Structures are given as C-alpha cells and as structure tokens.
Amino acid sequence: MLNRLYNILFANYGDLNWWPAETPFEVCIGAILTQNTNWKNVEKAINNMKIKGVLSPKEILNTDLNVLKDLIKPAGFYNQKAERLQIFCNFIMNQLNGDILNLKKYSIHEARDKLLSLKGVGKETADSILLYALDFKIFVVDAYTMRLFRRYGIGYFDNYDKCQDFVHKDFHGELYDYKNFHACIVEICKTYCKKKPLCNICLLKKYCKKVLE
C-alpha cells in the first residue's frame, strides 16, 4: 500500500533532498523552530542566526536569551522556542560532549528516549532529528501524514505511535526512502491536503485511486 503511494509521489516530486540544512545540528535547530510554524519563517530565523554567527551549541548558550529571542522572532512562539533551543544545547554540551552526532553511539530507542526527555522535544521533533540529522531509520509522522491517511482512506490513526507502527510494518524502503517519503507527503499536502476539507483537489484523489485500486 504505502510503497505504491510512495512510488506515485516519487514519480511526481522525485528527490526532494530533505532535510534542507547544512549540518546535522542545523537540522535540530530547524526541527525545533518549525513546530507549528511555516518553514519560510524558520528560514528567516535561521538566517538571522547565521548572520550573527550563532550557529553552534556553544554560541547559542553564550547568547543572551533576549537576544536569541529577537533573532528567532520570525519563527513565532519565540519565548518558548528560545528557551527550548538553550535546553537542547545544554543537553548536547553536558551529555554529548558538544556534538549531536554522539547520539549515534546509542541504540535508536535510547537515543529517542533521551531526546523525548527534553522539554520542547516531542515525538515528531525527536524523530525528525533521528532520521534527518542522525540517519536512524525511523518514519516521521506529522499532522499532514495522519490527515492524508485519514482523508483518503489509507487508514485512520488516532495517535502518533499507531500511525508510525503502521508505516514501519507496511512501508519497505532504505534510509533514503524514509527521508524522501516524509518529504513527499509534506509536499503534496501543502498543495492538496490543507486543513480545510474542501481543499481536496482531484489530483490527489487520482493519486489515491491508483494506490487503493
């Protein structure tokens, strides 16, 4: 089922080259900043940080909280996100010797639990970091995924874990496919599966018809 969906999406979108970031650490920053936020606004925030040279855990911790808030303001929720960024950086400095890649020394479950224990890191953020920054093979579920599956009859899931389990059982692919599948889902939903139910254009229905046949 999901491999057919992915094949169709891939035929249309190809390699979307996710996650858009220059370093694994930048993936993490983006993952926190994009929580319930348009990616274009996140780009502005990350760009502000780059301009000011605030790009590493050390630099983020050395930046005054109010200054940090000002830099990431375009990404919204800047009060909580600035604090969460510093909590995350403290975790990297104190437990990972300053490098997020040291999380790869743990099993995927241990790494996930460590991330989830941080205030401001929920399941989607943790899984995005595991998949796109650390190359752990895990599927990232988001609001788009569950909406797409539900609205077009692929499956109804009332929580994150059940949806992720379904994908892990049904979808067979390499690490790259896990990265690009999630990217393709986001991409098609941006156009054809917005929150409004009436946003369903026939193109998506055609996609799903092919999948469900």
Place this chain on the structure above:
DNA sequence: AGCCAGGCCTGCC
C-alpha cells in the same frame, strides 16, 4: 481579512 503553518506543554477532568 482570515486562515493556516513540517508541535509541544500545561492544567484541567
């Protein structure tokens, strides 16, 4: 002008 965005935490029940 109004809806929406690549969530998460808290505080109720």
Place this chain on the structure above:
DNA sequence: GGCAGGCATGGC
C-alpha cells in the same frame, strides 16, 4: 490518558 487552551509570526 485524553483534550482544550496558550503560544506568535508572516505567507497567501
């Protein structure tokens, strides 16, 4: 252990 309510900016 489910579920509102709050968080905030900018794009379209």
